Amino acid sequence: MKTRKLPAPAGDPSDRRNFLKHGIVSAGAVAVGAATAKAHAADPIGKDFPAFSVTPGAPFRGYGQPSRHEEKVLRALTPGYGAIAPGTGSSRTPLQTLNGALTPSGLHFERHHNGVPDIDPAQHKLLIHGLVKKPLVFTEAALLRYPMVSRTAFVECAGNSGANTLPAAPQANCGAIHGLLSGSEWTGVSLSLLLDEAGVEPGAKWFLAEGADSAAMSRSMLLDKAYDDAIVALYQNGERIRPEQGYPMRLLVPGYQGNLNVKWLRRLELTEGPTHTKDETSKYSMLMRDGKARQFMFELGVKSVITRPSGGLGMPGAGLYEISGLAWSGAGRIVKAEVSIDGGTSWREAVLQAPVLSKALTRFRLPWQWNGSPAMLQSRATDEKGNVQPARAEWTAQYSAANRYHNNMIQTWAVKADGSISNVYL
Amino acid sequence: MKTRKLPAPAGDPSDRRNFLKHGIVSAGAVAVGAATAKAHAADPIGKDFPAFSVTPGAPFRGYGQPSRHEEKVLRALTPGYGAIAPGTGSSRTPLQTLNGALTPSGLHFERHHNGVPDIDPAQHKLLIHGLVKKPLVFTEAALLRYPMVSRTAFVECAGNSGANTLPAAPQANCGAIHGLLSGSEWTGVSLSLLLDEAGVEPGAKWFLAEGADSAAMSRSMLLDKAYDDAIVALYQNGERIRPEQGYPMRLLVPGYQGNLNVKWLRRLELTEGPTHTKDETSKYSMLMRDGKARQFMFELGVKSVITRPSGGLGMPGAGLYEISGLAWSGAGRIVKAEVSIDGGTSWREAVLQAPVLSKALTRFRLPWQWNGSPAMLQSRATDEKGNVQPARAEWTAQYSAANRYHNNMIQTWAVKADGSISNVYL
Numbered sequence: 030m031k032t033r034k035l036p037a038p039a040g041d042p043s044d045r046r047n048f049l050k051h052g053i054v055s056a057g058a059v060a061v062g063a064a065t066a067k068a069h070a071a072d073p074i075g076k077d078f079p080a081f082s083v084t085p086g087a088p089f090r091g092y093g094q095p096s097r098h099e100e101k102v103l104r105a106l107t108p109g110y111g112a113i114a115p116g117t118g119s120s121r122t123p124l125q126t127l128n129g130a131l132t133p134s135g136l137h138f139e140r141h142h143n144g145v146p147d148i149d150p151a152q153h154k155l156l157i158h159g160l161v162k163k164p165l166v167f168t169e170a171a172l173l174r175y176p177m178v179s180r181t182a183f184v185e186c187a188g189n190s191g192a193n194t195l196p197a198a199p200q201a202n203c204g205a206i207h208g209l210l211s212g213s214e215w216t217g218v219s220l221s222l223l224l225d226e227a228g229v230e231p232g233a234k235w236f237l238a239e240g241a242d243s244a245a246m247s248r249s250m251l252l253d254k255a256y257d258d259a260i261v262a263l264y265q266n267g268e269r270i271r272p273e274q275g276y277p278m279r280l281l282v283p284g285y286q287g288n289l290n291v292k293w294l295r296r297l298e299l300t301e302g303p304t305h306t307k308d309e310t311s312k313y314s315m316l317m318r319d320g321k322a323r324q325f326m327f328e329l330g331v332k333s334v335i336t337r338p339s340g341g342l343g344m345p346g347a348g349l350y351e352i353s354g355l356a357w358s359g360a361g362r363i364v365k366a367e368v369s370i371d372g373g374t375s376w377r378e379a380v381l382q383a384p385v386l387s388k389a390l391t392r393f394r395l396p397w398q399w400n401g402s403p404a405m406l407q408s409r410a411t412d413e414k415g416n417v418q419p420a421r422a423e424w425t426a427q428y429s430a431a432n433r434y435h436n437n438m439i440q441t442w443a444v445k446a447d448g449s450i451s452n453v454y455l
Numbered sequence: 456m457k458t459r460k461l462p463a464p465a466g467d468p469s470d471r472r473n474f475l476k477h478g479i480v481s482a483g484a485v486a487v488g489a490a491t492a493k494a495h496a497a498d499p500i501g502k503d504f505p506a507f508s509v510t511p512g513a514p515f516r517g518y519g520q521p522s523r524h525e526e527k528v529l530r531a532l533t534p535g536y537g538a539i540a541p542g543t544g545s546s547r548t549p550l551q552t553l554n555g556a557l558t559p560s561g562l563h564f565e566r567h568h569n570g571v572p573d574i575d576p577a578q579h580k581l582l583i584h585g586l587v588k589k590p591l592v593f594t595e596a597a598l599l600r601y602p603m604v605s606r607t608a609f610v611e612c613a614g615n616s617g618a619n620t621l622p623a624a625p626q627a628n629c630g631a632i633h634g635l636l637s638g639s640e641w642t643g644v645s646l647s648l649l650l651d652e653a654g655v656e657p658g659a660k661w662f663l664a665e666g667a668d669s670a671a672m673s674r675s676m677l678l679d680k681a682y683d684d685a686i687v688a689l690y691q692n693g694e695r696i697r698p699e700q701g702y703p704m705r706l707l708v709p710g711y712q713g714n715l716n717v718k719w720l721r722r723l724e725l726t727e728g729p730t731h732t733k734d735e736t737s738k739y740s741m742l743m744r745d746g747k748a749r750q751f752m753f754e755l756g757v758k759s760v761i762t763r764p765s766g767g768l769g770m771p772g773a774g775l776y777e778i779s780g781l782a783w784s785g786a787g788r789i790v791k792a793e794v795s796i797d798g799g800t801s802w803r804e805a806v807l808q809a810p811v812l813s814k815a816l817t818r819f820r821l822p823w824q825w826n827g828s829p830a831m832l833q834s835r836a837t838d839e840k841g842n843v844q845p846a847r848a849e850w851t852a853q854y855s856a857a858n859r860y861h862n863n864m865i866q867t868w869a870v871k872a873d874g875s876i877s878n879v880y881l
Contacts, residue, residue: 069837079578082721085541086570087698091529093561095518096702098576099695103517115511126460129605129642131693135519144512150524152505176777176822179555207755212693215554241508257873267557267638269525272513276522295508351602384606384810396602 074116089430095135095279102126104136105205105357114244116144121185121208124202124355130181130392132211134266139273140186140209140222142244142308146293150277153241155261159298162228169263169277171217177442178260183357185209186287187313191433193440194425198452203339206452207440210355210442212390215281220255222343224299233299237306238280241295249303250282250327258283258388261294283388284359285327286313316429329359330437333366333393333410333420337357344448351392352379358412362386365411366393370442372405372455373420379408387413404444405455490741500652517798521561528552528563531631534659540670542570545612550746550762550781556607556635556808556818560692565699566612566635568670568734576703579667581687585724588654595689595703604686605642607815609783611755612713613739617859619866622849624878629765631826632878633866636781638816639700641707643688646681650725659725663732664706667721667744675729680881683812684709687720699833709814710741710798711753742855755785756863757844759792759819759836770874773827778805779820784838788812791837792819798831798867799846803836813839831881847880 033435066068095102102123110118119140122132132138141144150169186209193206199369229252236255239247262281263270270276275292282289288308303309303325314449315323333356356366362385367376379393410418424438441455521528528549536544545566548558558564565571576595584590585726612635618625619632655678662681665673689696696702702719708715715733729735729751741749760781764770782792789810793802805819817833836844850864867881 031650077817078667079575081572081574081578083669085669086567086572087541088570089530089532089544089546089565089567090520090699091546091699093530093563093565093699095694096576096698097573098702102694104515104519106515110515116514117513118848120515120517127691127693128603129640129693131640132558133692133694136694137519139515141512141515144514146512147503147523148507152507174774174776176820177554177779179818213554214557221510229698241504243507243509243511245508264554266559267553267555268521268528268559268562269552270521271519273516273519276524288631332536350600353603372717384812386810392605394602 036193050079076451079239086187102136103350106137106207111339112362113281114143116141119209121204122211123204124210125203125339125342125382127336128353128354128392130212130390132213134268134271134274135212137211137265137271138186138209139398140287141273142246143242145272146242147272148241148277148293151278153295155295155297157223157227157297159236159300160230160233161224161299162230163362165227165411166224167223172261172263172278175218175222176214176218176233179214180258180260180283181212181214181386182281182418183210183282183388183390184287184290185357189271189287189433190436192439193452194433194436198454200251200340200452202332202341206340207334209287213265214266214267215216215260215262215434217278217281219259220259220261220280223261224255224408229299231445232301235300235303237296237298237300237304238289238291238294239296239298240275240291241293241296246288246291246308247304247306248291249300249306250285250289250298254282254285254327284329286329288313289327313434315434316432318426318428326435330364330435331358331360331410332414332437333408333418334357334440335368335406335408335442338406338444339442340450340452344399344444346448350397350399351394352397352406353392356391356406356408356410357389358410358416359388360412360414360416361388362413363410364413367409368393368395369407369409370397370404373407373439376409376452394432401446403446405453406442406444407439407455409439457870460733463504467800480813481870483799487519494846521852528562530565531634533747540569542567545635547630548637549628549630549763550634550760551629551768552637554779554818555760556637556638556781556816557692559696560694560700563637563639563691563700564612566713567699568667568672571698572668574667574703575721578705581704581721583649583653585649585654585662587725588656588658591649591653593649597838598687598689598704600763601648603642604645605640606684606686606708606810607638607640608709608814609636609638609814610713610716611783613860616862616866619864619878620862621861622802624880626766626878628767629760629762631758632766635713640693641688642690643686643704645709646685646706647688649687650681655725658727661726661729663722663724663726663730664715664717664720665722665724666701666717667719672714672717672734673730673732674717674735675726675732675751676711676715678725680711680753680770681872710755714739715753722840724738739860742858744852744854746855752861756861757784757786757789757836757838757842758782758845758863759834759855760866761794761832761834761868762877763791765860765868766876766878768876770825770870770876772874774837776823776825777820778823778832779818780815780834782807782819782834782836783815784836784842785814786816786838786840786842787835788839789817790839792817793835794819794821795835796823796830800863802835809836817818827872831871831879832868832870833881835865
């Protein structure tokens with residue numbers, strides 16, 4: 030057996046159909062002699078089967094877990110955890126090890142302000158009050174009887190990718206920089222249905238959402254969102270929501286800053302204006318270049334990131350690779366993801382993995398025949414509203430150097446000739 | 456506080472838009488006096504917050520798990536486990552406790568022929584040989600460099616719902632009867648890409664897929680499927696495939712009998728005809744009414760099941776409920792799911808949850824104002840090829856009474872006046 034040399038691309042690698050038609054893919058397959066293949070037709074690895082193929086396997090399990098060989102695929106704790114208060118901090122989705130458009134629930138990023146409450150659903154209630162005709166309290170059992178809707182949506186922390194706003198490019202992997210981002214199928218009750226039942230008073234223009242965690246995390250937002258696509262979510266990826274994502278229920282406001290999707294939701298208060306809670310005055314204000322601050326900037330910008338190849342992964346020699354990543358926008362559907370291998374001088378359109386859903390993570394892919402020379406990998410997303418992901422210079426021109434929020438600038442991964450990959454500012 | 460009486464539906468419950476417009480939903484919400492709501496604006500449950508809201512919560516976790524309050528939501532072991540050989544049997548997805556269209560990976564059904572092998576991916580290899588120009592061996596590392604595709608697809612065991620072909624209707628919940636069915640997002644390499652690389656000989660019309668489990672489970676199928684939509688899947692719901700679903704790789708043949716989606720895939724052999732392995736001669740033949748047997752019936756029929764309300768769940772009193780379930784077809788997209796509350800005398804069209812994807816689970820929903828009288832709940836799916844799910848009589852007319860496979864007949868759940876629900880034949 031010997032490793033085959035990888036052929037040069039027979040067509041334009043930016044054209045996937047062409048790529049497939051010419052069958053140029055041969056990334057590391059090992060050709061075996063026909064004689065060997067005949068002699069050991071049932072035995073691809075030599076004369077003997079490995080132990081796992083000749084001994085009875087493990088029994089059935091009530092609830093499955095990943096393979097022990099994947100035990101290093103974990104959420105990464107953000108440095109500084111617990112410095113402000115116990116249970117305050119975040120952990121990040123290891124984007125560089127995942128594929129597809131979903132995040133497994135066990136790896137959905139965490140952002141807690143006082144740890145994860147252990148909520149007994151029989152004791153938990155949701156209050157809707159304030160400027161309503163008829164305040165209502167919902168038990169979990171009551172909510173579970175309501176008509177439901179499902180939708181796939183990303184949740185992204187407003188502080189995601191904040192490390193890339195610091196003066197020096199942090200040397201960390203994709204998840205550590207951009208992993209306050211996850212995508213799930215959420216199922217629950219349309220908030221508009223519950224508000225209609227309570228009866229909204231004409232003066233109500235905003236609402237406050239409050240969590241049942243001991244930090245009572247709470248945020249205000251415009252009532253329009255409740256009548257657009259907000260959900261009181263009870264299920265995540267098919268099963269009941271995980272504790273770290275708000276068990277037994279959370280608010281889901283697709284496309285909005287992560288912490289507006291209030292977890293462990295216990296209270297919705299309809300109001301005339303914003304409530305100015307501690308969580309929206311001490312944090313989440315955008316410091317602008319002109320010295321002003323912008324508050325209540327809910328919608329997340331159009332964004333993308335190459336998850337593979339990416340920082341720290343390394344590429345074992347020249348040859349064919351797939352450049353793959355995620356694109357998303359708080360404004361709607363992604364219509365284009367472009368990839369550059371020369372730091373933005375030229376762009377090629379990547380394939381978007383169907384179905385492309387509004388305010389959901391969209392996987393993009395582009396085969397790349399790496400010739401072994403240094404390269405600068407970038408991706409740039411465009412959404413259905415025509416928003417285009419900004420370059421670094423364009424983004425930084427808008428905001429104060431002290432601003433860490435809503436960083437949706439283009440990420441650059443620098444590939445060296447030795448295959449090592451680092452985070453650079455360009 | 457007192458429980459409000461549930462109002463009668465203001466419109467045709469089969470028209471969801473009408474339903475929403477009239478805001479008739481009020482299943483068990485509890486109205487609170489405005490004074491109470493004012494006095495305890497931040498406190499929906501009385502004077503005191505529960506302990507979980509006033510004490511710091513649990514710390515962050517590398518890999519999350521469901522709430523301990525959901526510890527009973529488990530796969531159900533099929534009776535008779537291990538009777539034939541160690542590790543032989545199945546466990547079923549608890550469909551009645553799930554919502555949305557995805558199955559969490561931890562609850563994906565299991566069907567093993569000799570337990571779950573503990574495969575070290577560094578030792579695992581995939582051989583493609585037989586009628587090919589150039590036999591190839593792929594390591595996991597090589598495959599992970601290939602261009603990938605993702606698709607959402609159901610996997611259903613050919614023996615799913617087999618209990619409903621027995622003379623007496625089994626009294627069991629929805630998952631125990633129909634839970635050899637799960638849906639996931641799968642990501643991997645198109646099989647056609649790998650075959651093109653090996654070079655298919657003109658005489659090749661079939662291929663054998665063999666697993667690396669100690670039962671060496673293997674099945675033959677027509678080569679056309681490889682060039683249609685077959686995938687060597689490496690990821691499930693975003694992360695690497697779970698051991699019970701074939702870690703480190705499985706064959707995915709969307710819409711085909713579950714066990715054709717060979718897990719722990721180690722060998723693909725291109726052949727002129729079927730191989731007639733033990734797994735396809737001892738099992739998976741369809742016994743027909745005329746005494747003949749049909750072999751190699753790959754594609755699964757159009758089917759649906761109401762998951763809620765369903766057997767054993769019970770309904771606590773008259774009022775509004777959502778009738779919800781899953782519809783799927785091996786032939787393509789679902790175009791219609793109808794619901795009957797009178798055992799098939801009349802039908803109403805349910806809402807299909809978008810996106811409706813080919814050969815994937817599709818969630819359907821229909822609000823139902825239950826008046827407390829006995830009811831017979833049924834669902835009936837239609838796919839894009841015009842296939843309509845058969846009634847019990849229609850299905851049984853085709854097959855021998857001894858046949859247990861490919862049961863896609865309409866399921867009937869009988870609701871009694873006391874709210875109890877049982878499985879009946881109709």
